[in-house]
Amino acid sequence: MRELLRTFVQRLAALFRRQQLEDDLDEELHSHLEMAVELNVRKGMSASDARHEALRSFGGVEQTKEMCRDQRGLPMIETAWQDLRFGFRILRRSPGFSLLVILCLTLGIGANAAVFSWIEGVLFRPYPAVVHQEQLFALTGTALGEADLTSWPDLLDLQTSCTLVDSFIVTKIMRTALSIGDRAEVTTGSIVSANYFDAIGVHPILGRGFETSEDSGRNAHPVTVISYQLWEERFKGDPQIVGKMQRLNGVMHTIVGVAPEGFYGTFVGWAMQFWVPASMEENFEAGGYKLEDRGARWIEAYVRLKPGVTLSQAQQEISAVAKRLENEYPATNRGRGITLWPLWQTPFNNARTLLPTLEIMLAVVVFVLLIACANVGNLLLVRSFARRHEMTIRLAIGAGRGRLLKQLFTEGLILSAFGAAGGLLVAQWCRHALVLLFPARGGVTMHLPGEIDWRVLALSAAVCLFTTLLLGLVPAMQTGKIDLAGALKSDSAGVVGGGGRAWVRSGLVVVQVSLSFVLLVGAGLLLQSLQKIRNSSPGFSTHGVLFTVVDLRSGGYDAPGAQSFQEELLERVKAKPGVESAVFARMTPLSYGSFSETPIAVDGYQPPPEERPTVQYNEVGPDYCATMGIPLVSGREFTRADDERAALVAVVNETMAAQYWRGKSPIGERVLVKGRWMQVVGVAKDSKYQSVREAPKPFFYVPRRQNFSIDGGLYVRTPLSPDTIATALRREVHALDPDLALYEVIPLQEQLDRSTSPQNVAVILVGVLGGLALLLTVIGLYGVMSYTVSQSRRELGLRMALGAGASKLLRLVLSRGLALTAGGVLLGGAAALGLTRLLGNLLYNVSPRDPLAFGSALVVMTVAALAACFLPAWRATRTDPARDLRD
Amino acid sequence: MPFSKSEVLQGTLDLLVLKTLDSMGPMHGFGIALRIQQVSEDLLQLNQGTLYPALQRLEQRGWIASKWGVSENNRKAKYYSLTRAGRRQLVEEAESWDRMAAMINRVLRTT
Numbered sequence: 002m003r004e005l006l007r008t009f010v011q012r013l014a015a016l017f018r019r020q021q022l023e024d025d026l027d028e029e030l031h032s033h034l035e036m037a038v039e040l041n042v043r044k045g046m047s048a049s050d051a052r053h054e055a056l057r058s059f060g061g062v063e064q065t066k067e068m069c070r071d072q073r074g075l076p077m078i079e080t081a082w083q084d085l086r087f088g089f090r091i092l093r094r095s096p097g098f099s100l101l102v103i104l105c106l107t108l109g110i111g112a113n114a115a116v117f118s119w120i121e122g123v124l125f126r127p128y129p130a131v132v133h134q135e136q137l138f139a140l141t142g143t144a145l146g147e148a149d150l151t152s153w154p155d156l157l158d159l160q161t162s163c164t165l166v167d168s169f170i171v172t173k174i175m176r177t178a179l180s181i182g183d184r185a186e187v188t189t190g191s192i193v194s195a196n197y198f199d200a201i202g203v204h205p206i207l208g209r210g211f212e213t214s215e216d217s218g219r220n221a222h223p224v225t226v227i228s229y230q231l232w233e234e235r236f237k238g239d240p241q242i243v244g245k246m247q248r249l250n251g252v253m254h255t256i257v258g259v260a261p262e263g264f265y266g267t268f269v270g271w272a273m274q275f276w277v278p279a280s281m282e283e284n285f286e287a288g289g290y291k292l293e294d295r296g297a298r299w300i301e302a303y304v305r306l307k308p309g310v311t312l313s314q315a316q317q318e319i320s321a322v323a324k325r326l327e328n329e330y331p332a333t334n335r336g337r338g339i340t341l342w343p344l345w346q347t348p349f350n351n352a353r354t355l356l357p358t359l360e361i362m363l364a365v366v367v368f369v370l371l372i373a374c375a376n377v378g379n380l381l382l383v384r385s386f387a388r389r390h391e392m393t394i395r396l397a398i399g400a401g402r403g404r405l406l407k408q409l410f411t412e413g414l415i416l417s418a419f420g421a422a423g424g425l426l427v428a429q430w431c432r433h434a435l436v437l438l439f440p441a442r443g444g445v446t447m448h449l450p451g452e453i454d455w456r457v458l459a460l461s462a463a464v465c466l467f468t469t470l471l472l473g474l475v476p477a478m479q480t481g482k483i484d485l486a487g488a489l490k491s492d493s494a495g496v497v498g499g500g501g502r503a504w505v506r507s508g509l510v511v512v513q514v515s516l517s518f519v520l521l522v523g524a525g526l527l528l529q530s531l532q533k534i535r536n537s538s539p540g541f542s543t544h545g546v547l548f549t550v551v552d553l554r555s556g557g558y559d560a561p562g563a564q565s566f567q568e569e570l571l572e573r574v575k576a577k578p579g580v581e582s583a584v585f586a587r588m589t590p591l592s593y594g595s596f597s598e599t600p601i602a603v604d605g606y607q608p609p610p611e612e613r614p615t616v617q618y619n620e621v622g623p624d625y626c627a628t629m630g631i632p633l634v635s636g637r638e639f640t641r642a643d644d645e646r647a648a649l650v651a652v653v654n655e656t657m658a659a660q661y662w663r664g665k666s667p668i669g670e671r672v673l674v675k676g677r678w679m680q681v682v683g684v685a686k687d688s689k690y691q692s693v694r695e696a697p698k699p700f701f702y703v704p705r706r707q708n709f710s711i712d713g714g715l716y717v718r719t720p721l722s723p724d725t726i727a728t729a730l731r732r733e734v735h736a737l738d739p740d741l742a743l744y745e746v747i748p749l750q751e752q753l754d755r756s757t758s759p760q761n762v763a764v765i766l767v768g769v770l771g772g773l774a775l776l777l778t779v780i781g782l783y784g785v786m787s788y789t790v791s792q793s794r795r796e797l798g799l800r801m802a803l804g805a806g807a808s809k810l811l812r813l814v815l816s817r818g819l820a821l822t823a824g825g826v827l828l829g830g831a832a833a834l835g836l837t838r839l840l841g842n843l844l845y846n847v848s849p850r851d852p853l854a855f856g857s858a859l860v861v862m863t864v865a866a867l868a869a870c871f872l873p874a875w876r877a878t879r880t881d882p883a884r885d886l887r888d
Numbered sequence: 889m890p891f892s893k894s895e896v897l898q899g900t901l902d903l904l905v906l907k908t909l910d911s912m913g914p915m916h917g918f919g920i921a922l923r924i925q926q927v928s929e930d931l932l933q934l935n936q937g938t939l940y941p942a943l944q945r946l947e948q949r950g951w952i953a954s955k956w957g958v959s960e961n962n963r964k965a966k967y968y969s970l971t972r973a974g975r976r977q978l979v980e981e982a983e984s985w986d987r988m989a990a991m992i993n994r995v996l997r998t999t
Contacts, residue, residue, distance in 0.1 A: 026940075033918045035963060036963060037918060039961060062937065065937035065938070
């Protein structure tokens with residue numbers, strides 16, 4: 002073994018002193034021969050006989066040298082080096098070709114690398130600053146198979162019972178207005194358990210994280226850790242920041258620490274700016290103090306498993322505990338489980354919304370890569386025809402076919418390596434592109450970076466090698482066909498009318514067309530879904546209604562104060578000219594937050610034994626339905642008279658009426674909500690509550706004054722523009738309280754658009770890449786057609802000489818191009834019929850076989866093909882028979 | 889045929905070179921070639937050229953070392969000498985050669 006290693010090192014060293022070793026060998030052999038000659042002369046031979054004899058007994062001098070050389074260095078490396086240098090020379094000699102190939106590959110590999118980096122950065126390694134993410138899993142409750150949030154007491158029980166889990170980490174995203182100096186801004190932060198920073202292995206660069214005691218005691222620990230970004234931008238990197246006070250949601254907090262740079266919290270999509278301990282939950286969350294309420298589910302949790310523990314082991318243990326909790330606390334836990342999820346399937350952040358899009362993108366970029374490869378393959382083919390002569394000569398002077406193949410693959414490798422390098426640059430530029438596709442929301446920092454780590458690099462390298470193989474294959478096939486005897490035969494020209502030898506190139510074009518056809522169909526389907534979503538009525542007016550939030554909680558208001566402030570503001574707003582109506586409601590439809598939810602009982606409705614009817618509701622002011630444009634089916638909606646002193650009332654939606662009163666009118670009937678009986682006074686039409694894509698579900702409204710909470714959005718029905726209203730509103734708000742911050746004022750349409758942004762992102766991405774694919778295909782088609790025309794000049798000239806007119810030649814070439822396209826479209830159409838189902842729930846109200854999408858893809862493809870073929874066809878009509886036939 | 893001709897030759901040649909250097913001390917390539925021819929009484933008809941790849945191989949493995957020197961006739965020549973590792977290797981190879989030869993002898997006798 003030692004000798005082998007030694008030999009290898011010596012051989013390696015020999016690569017670098019080749020000249021000296023060569024001289025040494027020359028001299029040594031020379032001296033050997035001279036000594037032999039001398040000896041022979043001394044034996045009595047003549048000078049020439051002596052030399053002759055010496056050479057004879059030595060054997061071949063050159064062979065000996067060659068044997069020594071082979072054994073001295075590392076021949077494989079040396080020939081590889083030769084191939085590499087030769088390859089570079091060849092590629093430099095035709096820079097146009099090389100650049101075009103590298104450009105195609107850069108686009109193909111770059112699209113792949115960019116999507117890999119997004120998948121890595123969004124799904125697999127979303128929290129770069131967090132240690133050992135492979136042991137980190139998301140935890141949610143489940144109800145009826147749907148992921149739900151979890152409650153604090155449940156988590157505490159899990160914590161004491163589970164032995165396989167290293168730590169349970171509680172997080173909850175929330176928003177607050179942050180006023181520092183004279184600037185107020187909406188900021189995202191997290192409520193976290195005290196073990197948060199220790200459990201994820203993030204150590205504050207200043208001050209400390211949270212201490213265990215800070216988990217308990219209602220509102221007892223107003224402390225916060227702020228992000229590096231916040232510290233830098235808003236506190237100017239103040240080194241004395243620890244110990245200073247900052248008002249958060251109306252309560253003064255002590256800043257106890259600053260998180261390190263590059264740590265953005267643990268929520269895919271948003272950059273967290275501050276963290277507060279769980280004991281401060283009530284201050285930041287609507288719905289009261291929840292740390293002792295097992296029924297209050299508000300927590301987004303992660304677990305860190307102990308080293309070596311697998312997901313399924315931990316899940317088993319946790320499910321057992323969940324089962325026990327179900328039995329111990331049937332009132333709150335019956336029918337509920339607890340589930341662990343790999344980070345990339347995390348149900349409560351943007352990982353879930355982006356997962357289907359990124360999955361599709363993975364397929365799309367492979368298509369783009371294949372199309373790019375087909376293009377490059379075509380270019381290489383053209384060149385391999387041009388290089389036939391060179392190859393033939395090299396074969397003739399004794400190069401083995403293996404050696405030629407190695408040379409061709411080396412050239413392919415050089416090209417794809419450049420492509421890969423370019424591709425990584427593209428990926429680097431695209432790292433932050435994903436976030437740009439999401440609409441901006443009122444100053445909150447979205448954060449969706451791609452991550453280029455060794456796994457992305459390795460995958461890109463694999464793509465590069467795969468490409469190399471494809472690239473090498475094409476000319477290799479061609480080289481295999483070279484026969485020495487045919488070396489001097491001239492190329493017979495290709496024939497426009499017939500297939501002939503060009504079938505490989507035509508085949509590649511057909512594949513390209515079919516791949517881009519599939520992408521076009523996909524893009525068409527997604528675009529149509531987006532339009533359907535955008536055009537589908539959410540059940541409320543999206544135009545003419547503006548929405549904003551006045552942050553009373555961070556202004557330090559208590560409930561009575563907030564109530565009178567809101568009444569006062571409403572009066573002032575309604576008095577504005579142009580304002581038709583205005584109302585406060587707790588939850589905004591189609592927003593990230595969650596509606597209140599309650600188990601209900603209905604007079605005369607006996608639920609099946611396994612069913613525990615639970616319904617969501619919203620707390621709204623008078624004239625809510627009128628303001629939002631939700632039609633009433635029967636009865637009335639709330640008025641100012643439905644206040645604290647009046648009888649409790651509710652308005653239900655149609656689905657709820659149908660489900661619990663079965664066709665009878667619910668008006669005048671009673672429903673039990675959180676232990677209080679309410680009388681149904683009206684039925685409203687269904688609308689969308691949490692997502693545009695949800696199925697109709699039971700829902701009801703209760704009067705805000707009978708169920709008051711400080712939080713709430715303000716809705717204004719007006720034909721005026723958001724800017725006009727914003728100015729007026731700001732003036733009124735400041736008149737009432739100069740310290741209050743007003744959130745952005747947006748039309749409800751904007752709210753709707755934001756809720757459909759995942760569809761939007763999918764459309765944009767598939768659209769861009771589909772366009773890229775189409776462009777590459779057009780280039781490919783153009784290349785093949787113009788090559789065919791240039792190779793068929795003689796035939797075209799002949800046809801012209803025999804009387805074919807320009808228009809006939811035009812038709813001939815165009816029809817050939819269209820025939821290729823038609824083949825591709827047929828193939829692609831068949832593939833698309835099978836593949837578009839994969840778009841799955843990105844499609845909304847559109848069949849995966851929608852004829853409109855297929856039809857428009859066909860039209861686009863045909864137009865593109867005509868465009869690609871037109872120039873070559875036109876050139877064919879310019880054939881000069883006299884010249885071409887003579888050549 | 890269990891061994892290819894070159895394999896047998898290569899192994900044997902290595903052993904002969906090592907043995908020659910062991911008994912004669914540092915020598916140049918031509919000297920080694922002459923010596924092997926003499927000792928084998930010209931039974932071993934080797935192309936002298938094949939000696940050089942063998943010398944190179946042995947040197948790569950660290951069994952012999954080389955140094956430029958001057959021959960008895962005042963000619964510049966490369967002298968090879970046995971290293972300590974080479975001496976060990978020679979002992980080992982000679983032993984295994986003996987064992988092999990003894991075994992073959994036994995086999996030939998018993999039949």
